[in-house]
Amino acid sequence: MKLKNSVRAALLTTALIAGTAVPAFADGGSAVSTPEQAVAAVQKATGTAGIATGANAGAVMATDRGLVTVTTPASAEGQLSVAASDGSAVTMTLPAAVDAAGATSAAGTTVYPNAAANTDLAAQATVAGGARALVTLKNADAPTTQRFDLGLPEGASLVADGAGGYDIVTSAGGAGVVARGHIDAPWAKDANGKAVPTSYSLDGNTLVQKIETSSDTAFPVVADPHYTWGIISGTVYFNKNETKVIALGGTVVSWLPHPAAVAGGRSLAGIAGYAVATDQCIKFKVNPSLLPLSPAAAVAGSGTYGGSAGDGYCR
Template identity: 45%
Template sequence: MSGLSVLAGAAALTTALAPAAAADTSHSTARVAAVIEKATGTDDLRTGAAAADGAEVTLPARGDEPITATKSGQSVALTLPATGAKLQSSTADTDVFAGRDAAVSAAAQATADGGFRALFALADSGAPHQQSFRMTLPEGATIRQTAEGGLVVLGASGSIIGGLETPWAKDANGKAVPTSYTLEGNTVTQTVTPNADTAFPVVADPKWTWGIISGTVYFNKKETAHLAANAGFVAVLFAAAPPPFDVYGILNAANISRVAWNADSDNKCVEVKVPTFLPHEYSGGYCK
């Protein structure tokens, strides 16, 4: 944990927002929340403690505590790159924390779809461009990357639980900033790549959503061999997906198994497009 005070993280971002202002902590964190809500909007935020779409979301009181979401008996958690006690909550329920680095602030939002956002804001070009989030998943769950750069979480049975949507980042003018995820174990690192024209502060977030995540789900060589050997397993893999995707998965089970068999014979891997569940061979990347 960083030895910097919680005030330092908020004050650094305030300097980038209003260099001439000598704001107190409350005023500083209010500015942080305003910058973040400008990037995300507030229409889809869930205020209050009520469940949304059958899901319960608990936002942390401290930066080293996780955001936790539970739905249909499945729980996921994501820990912010933050430290110290919560600094402030906006009227739209954006909770602000000091980042682990002086020029970074972090925030958490619960969304009306039962998901959540775990956000960070970089005050200036000197702020670290990489921020890491630790994920806690249900027992037996695994993470796969999608073609669009998001992450999909599969349960122990292979059914899709949900995932992190395609990453995004915006500068102070609302201009998109290149960004991507890397995954090491259950730690997700988001990297932003500003350039000379980027206006700070920059806001980015991993956004958790339950259910189907669009894109492509990749399987490695060992998993491809397993899919090739057992079409029945493929049907089970997608049976728990919500309608009509469960039907697509089951109807395509034999085709997925066939393509996986061909891929295994070609020393390649299989990828499955979501939500159509059409399989294709691929090589490189996760195929190892």
């Protein structure tokens, strides 16, 4: 992975420039925090190895899915942005109550101290071409439900990936939708590095994160949504009507192997038939580079999605 970026990050303090450790919340979570405290809490949870610098001016990463530009906002009411080489972008708004100014550490973490009640916010670009939005709950009075508004390209939507995260999908051309981005399953850590239970739900295009603190939780707690955009290959999802066609031996797109073809030990028609019987839809993991040589080999990771919980595209 090569980082193409000549912009230097703004620096917080001489201590951070020198790499000196900065004390975190000495009392377990003060109501008002300094930039140094905010950075210390976040970088203790994330480390610094995977952070890209210069994202406050737009960090350009060369990835296996092309050039990706990640931009962190100058203030808390701005937007994180991950833009693909075709100009399309997915943005995320931080859950700020006030428009706190950002301060950027030498490692590349931008913090927005005291941006919400008992809460600090932060943003990072990752060297893999993604963006992190970070919430630090400073004490037990901090809200444990956080809302992140997403800005999606026209025609894009979200599909649950079955592992706690979401694929960001667009039209595959002809039929189905293909994943071009991904929201990783969430994580949260307390001050001792212990995992704190956390999960996502969707409210329209708002990502809602629930963080389950308890009397045993050591504050501050840092929680993280992380997402990417611009993936060229990925999972292709089909809706219920398309799934029924495949189950009956029909073709919905020219590149799809014959439904009798076996993928992962099962025929595509068989997988689709199971999906129909269980009120689900079929999905495939596609490697486009293999399609001209071996369509059956190009379609791997076949399975189902949707079900009784419902899904935005499985309908």
